[in-house]
Amino acid sequence: MATLHFHEPDRTGHRFGPDSQEVKLKVEYMDGTLGYLMNRFDEHNLWESVNVIVTSDHGMAEIDLKNRLIDITEYVNMSMIKATIDNGALMQIFPSADNLVDDIFNALYSSHPNMTVYKKGDIPQRWHYGDNRRVAPIVAVADRGWSITKNRTMAAAFAGYRRGGHGYDNEVESMRSIFLARGPSLKTKYSMEPFSSLDLYPLLCSLLGIHPAPNNGSLGVVSKMIIESPAICGGQTTIGHFGLLFSLLSLFTLALY
Secondary structure, three states, X not given: OEEEEEOOOHHHHHHHOOOOHHHXXXXXXXXXXXXXXXXXXXXXXXXOOEEEEEEEOOOXXXXXXXXXXXXXXXXXXXXXXXXXXXOEOEEEEEEOOHHHHHHHHHHHOOOOOOEEEEEHHHOOHHHOOOOOOOXXXXXXXXXXXXXXXXXXXXXXXXXXXXXXXXXXXXXXXXXXXXXXXXOOXXXXXXXXXXXXXXXXXXXXXXXXXXXXXXXXXXXXXXXXXXXXOOEEEOOEEEXXXXXXXXXXXXXXXXXXX
């Protein structure tokens, strides 16, 4: 298995925003890079032995650090908070004492129409996020395009240099990633319904003919794209034909129309 990882157009998207001309030009440049690789596959007749996957790990949304900021210091007494982790699309909040969780939650809950606040036990299960010991007792999540901070002045100072962000609810369409695949084990001219990124791992294992470690993904949905659907027997998965897997990861997806 070989992998390539590109930092673009993520870097340009953060700087100028996903709808910018700069990002459009960068996407065109990256399309040329991908085209170069595909042409080399053609020249060396690799398509009969290599499965290629092009994907990304997130999307991106336009942000406005001047006009779409949520400063938690305007709603809660910061002396009750020991530490926060992250800012922007979400913020984890650690109270200075365990008995202050309710006080902080009540102060922030419904404090801003574009921020949703959860206690750790109430984080949506579909995020697979609330059970880890590293997750804070309180998590605040912003609506798409909004950013959470504890220093409005400092955040606004970056308004001209940071116009794109991600980390929002993964049900938001602009957070979705791209998936394209080609190879001897994969159907041609085939389009399928959206699936979870968690399903990529069992798909990769199946294409490589290896047994997956315990994971939260499912082969059931993604097996539809495989020419010979894997036979699942005793936890083992097999397919009729697999070759070297060549995976390319670009840091976010942009659809150009």
